[in-house]
């Protein structure tokens with residue numbers, strides 16, 4: 001009888017222990033701070049932020065903040081802004097093979113489907129009649145130059161979208177450089193002249209200096225030896 005009672009007790013105890021067990025959640029949390037952070041959760045809602053953001057922990061950057069690696073772009077998204085960009089803005093990057101190659105690569109990704117690999121306005125979407133009105137870069141009715149090309153990448157133009165979120169400033173100028181070369185090829189004028197990048201020039205000078213110094217060094221050693229000899 002006692003045994004049966006014991007078994008029944010054990011049974012009841014295990015039922016009680018198991019019955020409230022939820023396999024999705026641990027019943028006991030050891031070191032709960034590992035699971036429930038003391039700090040604010042990203043995008044969490046907290047009373048302390050009510051007056052600042054309406055409760056959300058996430059805040060907008062302070063007005064006038066500039067993301068790292070970005071420059072403010074002062075030309076407004078208007079026809080006047082575009083004209084002004086065309087008149088004033090020029091490509092700040094040196095014409096190097098590297099910049100041209102990168103520009104070409106990105107042009108193939110972002111622009112060629114409408115403007116065509118050659119920039120003649122015959123991209124795949126035009127050939128498939130999915131889009132109309134793509135100008136050739138050699139269109140004499142348009143002044144297509146550095147500033148204008150950069151400007152339309154920033155804001156887009158009618159059915160052309162903005163590329164400001166897909167590309168950074170340097171990339172937009174690299175694309176612009178390639179566009180200028182395409183335009184030159186279409187118009188039959190010579191391509192942009194490639195300059196030797198300053199780093200290469202500097203490197204060249206450094207090598208020259210090093211060579212001279214190592215020569216001088218040799219002589220210097222000889223001089224020291226002589227001095228030593230004299231002292232002896």
Ligand code: HEC
Nearest residue numbers: 110111114133134135142144148149152157158159160163
């Ligand atoms: C969806 C198709 C499409 C894509 C992709 C596209 N464009 Fe355009 N682009 C257009 C159209 C359409 C126009 C003519 C807009 C107008 O004048 O109404 C245009 C116009 C231009 C002009 C002439 C602006 C002017 O001042 O007249 C330039 C330069 C240009 N695009 C460069 C680019 C570059 C660079 C890229 C890639 C970063 C690009 N486009 C991607 C459709 C496109």
